[in-house]
Amino acid sequence: MLGPVQRRDWLRLIRTENVGPRTFRALINQFGGASAALEALPTLARRGGRLMPPRTPTVEEADAEMAQLTRLGARLVAMGEADYPPALAHLDDAPPLICVRGLPDVLRRPMVGIVGARNASAAGRTFAARLARDLAAAGWVVVSGLARGIDAAAHEASLAGGTVGVFAGGLARPYPPENLGLIEKVAEQGAVVSEMPVSWEPRARDFPRRNRLVSGMSLGVVVVEAAERSGSLITARLAAEQGREVFAVPGSPLDPRAGGANRLIKQGATLVTEADDVISVLAPIAGRVRPDAIEAEGPPMDPAAPGEDARARVLELLGPTPTFIDELVRLSGCSAAEVQMVLLELDLAGRLDRPGTGRVALR
Structure with missing residues (x-):
């Protein structure tokens, strides 16, 4: 459990320019805590080749964001705390802090993602609603992205049993506008979640980032309807990369909205015609998921410059x-600590990409 000052320091660090979840974790591991990491940022960025230090929110700005969350009836939840979704904590790019509005208990329960087309057919919406209702009745929390079509049908049907909606923007910027009524219901009877600053306006690039949280919170993701090129297939791909189960509902080969889901089945996704198809696969997994944590404070590693x-x-x-970090250690002849420090310097200078799975590349 973070104290008030630690929580504010975590918020300032994750909101710092060029600091994403992976860089945050590396900084905490390297310096033992957010306060020490914040002090080291200017030096690290300069060594990485940046003339000006990365923009870091002031104490006052962090306090203002937390105050705005409080006014919305929301709160910050840190990785390792009781209300942090257990499955999400195991991602290597899990957000260290999430903004949450709603009931804490739904975030602790096993979750299933249901995603699909915004322009869904009547049959697709009907099936998504039936599937979500049956899963919720069996004790599963339904997660989706609050979009039109399949998302909305799944949320609406699972309100009574438990549902979580994930924002692409900040909690003060719900989207899409026509779903405001549904979003309020989800917040009151379940929970809404965002990793973005509270007033962040969602951009196109933020929706795939949102999708990784939908799949990351879930033990499995069900695609109900999806065209061959759609955000739902991005979510399915992310789920597979995260080690989650992927399910798909078959559809007519004459309906382009079913093309993506049918292809997933050809590629090995589990075919779904009822909730038991999902439960039978996920139930044995649910009891094995335990929360992970980033230590709030700990002994720092040697922060000396390479x-x-x-x-x-x-x-x-x-x-x-992209190159694996282990390969950099082996081929450079440097210690792991030296390589990690060089990567941190480049990261904070805006010169490094971290595409995941322990790989890095120069921009």
């Missing part, structure tokens, strides 16, 4: 093609 020779060897090995 020598110029070590830095040059790591930089020489980096390029636009």
Whole structure:
């Protein structure tokens, strides 16, 4: 459980320019806590080749965001705390803090994602609602993205049993506008969640980021209707990459809205015609998921700067093609701590991409 000052420091650190979840975790591991990491940011960015330090929210700005969340009836939940979704905590890019409005108990229960087309057919919406209702009645929380079509049908049907909606923007910017009534119901009877600053306006690039939280909170994701190129297939791909189960509902080959779901089945997704198809696969997994944690404070590693020779060897090995960090350690002859420090410097200078699965690349 974070204290008030630690929570504010975590918020300032994750809201800092060029600090994403993976960089946040690396900074905490390297410096033992957010306060020490915040102090080190200017030096690290300068060593990485940046002239100006990355923009970090002031104490006053962080306090203002937390006050705005309080006015909305929301709160910040940190990884490792009781209300942090257990499955989400196991992602390597899990947000260290999430903004939550709603009932805390739904976030602790096992979840299933249901996603699909915004322009869903009547049959698709009907099936999504029946599936969500049956899953909720069996004790599962239904997670989706609050969009039109399949998302909305799944949320509406699972209100009584438990549902979680994930925002692409901040909690003060619900989207889409026509679902405001539904969003309020989800917040009152379940929970709504965002990792973004409270007043963040959602952009197109934020929706895939949102989708990774939908799949990350879930033990499995069901695609009800999806065209061959759709956000729902992005969610399914992310689910597979995260080690989640992928399910799909078959549809008519004459309906383009079923093309993506049918292809998922051809590729090995579990075919779904009723809730038991999902429950039979996920029930054995549910009891094995336990919360993970980032330590709030701990002993720092040696934060000394790598020598110029070590830095040059790591930089020489980096390029636009993603490379595993373990390979950088092996090929450079540097220690793991030296490589991690060089990567932090480049990250904070805005020169590094972290595409996931322990890989990095130069921008």
